[in-house]
Amino acid sequence: MDKEAIAQIFRNIQDHICNELTKADGLGEFIEDRWERPGGGGGRSRVMRHGQVIEKGGVNFSAVHGRTPEKLLKNFGMDGENFFATGVSIVLHPENPMVPIIHMNIRYFEMSNGTYWFGGGIDLTPHYIDTDDSRYFHAKLKAICDKHDSSYYPEFKHWADDYFFIRHRQETRGIGGIFFDHLSENEDRSKENILEFVKDVGLSFAPIYCYYMNKNARLPYGQRQKEWQMLRRGRYVEFNLVYDRGTKFGLETNGRVESILMSLPAEAGWEYDYHPPKGSKEAQTLAMLKKGINWV
């Protein structure tokens, strides 16, 4: 399975996701921006703004290549290599605070010396955590993982808890999901096996998110829920700008800024030392933003 074939599979996944989201939204459309990377390759950034359900969202594909950034070579103790990287990256911010924020990423990386790996993840950030909705999300992810390897879900769920964590707040970003990186073949799995798993993750995105769009986008909300949504989005911005590896790496290596920062919401807010009233739905959500919750 060569790198161009993998890029093509990822392109198809981007198309599939955009089609499904457009249908489920019923109003918004994705605007595509094709861009080229000065060092080699390029991408298709697709952004939806002012949809019926999706206030601001991006579904990006890229396939870039060139000389491997020094920073990365140092991390792996290599030098002089060329790289190829392709992936699909998504963040969707809904209008209605009852619909969760979602993120998904699948990626493939290859060096000219033959080293390669897959990575990815999908995590959900409900503004208000609902136990049934959370269980649904994790059950879906577990089913996808279990189809490929029964060790995947527990391992990748744990990894997501650790990764999607806002250390300075001692809060998880949301209810987690799965996160994996540096997956390559070993005695238990071939490159094709991993690609099948990564494809399944990518193809699971649309049905999972459309479920929440259809179920929650008509739920009523008011000023209070909007204000809370702004604060939760503020936390999302903090995570992405302070911790997210893809964002940091992209900004440090002169990646395409607009594609990297498409993850940021149309609006976000901050209040000094805000504590929701005891026993409120907001306080209940905060209490569940911690690692190690077993949702399934």
Place this chain on the structure above:
Amino acid sequence: MDKEAIAQIFRNIQDHICNELTKADGLGEFIEDRWERPGGGGGRSRVMRHGQVIEKGGVNFSAVHGRTPEKLLKNFGMDGENFFATGVSIVLHPENPMVPIIHMNIRYFEMSNGTYWFGGGIDLTPHYIDTDDSRYFHAKLKAICDKHDSSYYPEFKHWADDYFFIRHRQETRGIGGIFFDHLSENEDRSKENILEFVKDVGLSFAPIYCYYMNKNARLPYGQRQKEWQMLRRGRYVEFNLVYDRGTKFGLETNGRVESILMSLPAEAGWEYDYHPPKGSKEAQTLAMLKKGINWV
């Protein structure tokens, strides 16, 4: 001049600034939060919210001490030292987009081996850059600097241009100002000389900002200006979370999160790949967000 005396001077500067800003605002009041640092010392965080002019602003004082964080010792090739640090930090976000965002910081750092230094800075981030307003700001800073050392303004202005720079956007945060760090005595100046300079910077803050509050807070604006303000605030958030050394250091060393992040606006916004119309006031502002402009 011992460290406690310097902390007391800084406390007085915080009081002075809060009094002057409260008078100029005419509606908002500072709410004080006294806090203690588990490792030693503490602070007085003061936040104004929903003022007539100031939508959200913080004027913080702190004086902390304890074992020097490892990270800092490594940077300076030292170990096992105790530290003392005191400072005043301010960020003000106005309601009216015609009033600029402002930041000021003065700080003193001392190690148990006798090493000490002063640092600080003040920079202005107009949502709309006005040439006269910018000249006024830099002329005031130049006058304060020149009173102490004619090399200060050119050197510290240059430093501010470099420091308050959003690298991934290739934009300065605003029109700059002055920035200085690691100032200690040498053949040209005593510790007292530096303290006098730092005091003058601190005492210049209120008259400078009140000038803009009085002059610009009643200027008319509409939806378009508010939306542009949100985008400019988005950039401010990017600078603070991605580059600001104080913020990064504070978050990495378990500083008091709410005091560190009081710099973030009540609301901020992001649009994918936004370009203001050619020839618009917004485009004119963008064109002036670059290093090396000589305002005086």
